[in-house]
Amino acid sequence: AQKITQTQPGMFVQEKEAVTLDCTYDTSDPSYGLFWYKQPSSGEMIFLIYQGSYDQQNATEGRYSLNFQKARKSANLVISASQLGDSAMYFCAMREVPPGAGSYQLTFGKGTKLSVIP
Amino acid sequence: DGGITQSPKYLFRKEGQNVTLSCEQNLNHDAMYWYRQDPGQGLRLIYYSQIVNDFQKGDIAEGYSVSREKKESFPLTVTSAQKNPTAFYLCASGTSGTDTQYFGPGTRLTVL
Numbered sequence: 621a622q623k624i625t626q627t628q629p630g631m632f633v634q635e636k637e638a639v640t641l642d643c644t645y646d647t648s649d650p651s652y653g654l655f656w657y658k659q660p661s662s663g664e665m666i667f668l669i670y671q672g673s674y675d676q677q678n679a680t681e682g683r684y685s686l687n688f689q690k691a692r693k694s695a696n697l698v699i700s701a702s703q704l705g706d707s708a709m710y711f712c713a714m715r716e717v718p719p720g721a722g723s724y725q726l727t728f729g730k731g732t733k734l735s736v737i738p
Numbered sequence: 739d740g741g742i743t744q745s746p747k748y749l750f751r752k753e754g755q756n757v758t759l760s761c762e763q764n765l766n767h768d769a770m771y772w773y774r775q776d777p778g779q780g781l782r783l784i785y786y787s788q789i790v791n792d793f794q795k796g797d798i799a800e801g802y803s804v805s806r807e808k809k810e811s812f813p814l815t816v817t818s819a820q821k822n823p824t825a826f827y828l829c830a831s832g833t834s835g836t837d838t839q840y841f842g843p844g845t846r847l848t849v850l
Contacts, residue, residue, distance in 0.1 A: 664844060665828060667838055667840060670838055726771075726839060
């Protein structure tokens, strides 16, 4: 079973509008973390935002916010006031300690391609 | 500037050859990671190292080898035993606490 599910292979958004990218996760570890990364066409993975499983408030970083719904196991990324430079692949990832592993590992979803329309 | 560098950006290899991908960081991070990305896919973990002179296999370690002789460096060797090595390879290093990982620009390996 997939640990990170991103159900939207591609999304379009009008410039200056807000957009929500979906992410659901599956873990039995009570202590975990959720990350969003942006990958432009150049290939580099750019860290955007982090949410810890025990954090009471939703994380925010500038135009990025993470809508964390723990009971539903969802961690959606909201981008406000979209810009042309936001066009990229977006990956959701979860940090946990897999059984038998001695340290944290990241598991990535398959990504969502966001296209911002002028 | 602090960051992670990977070289080369593009690498071409003939079948049967071993190649080594370089990854260097000056962020003073203890942990370093190697991932592979295939078209239309997320990242898959190859190897990781939490400390110098120690490393562990990830999900797809077969056909790869690593070393961690210095804190700043974590080279990846793609051996001839790797049956389908053409892919995009990303190196990352990590902080403690949130374990946020920061990535290098990647190396695109093509087997001819």
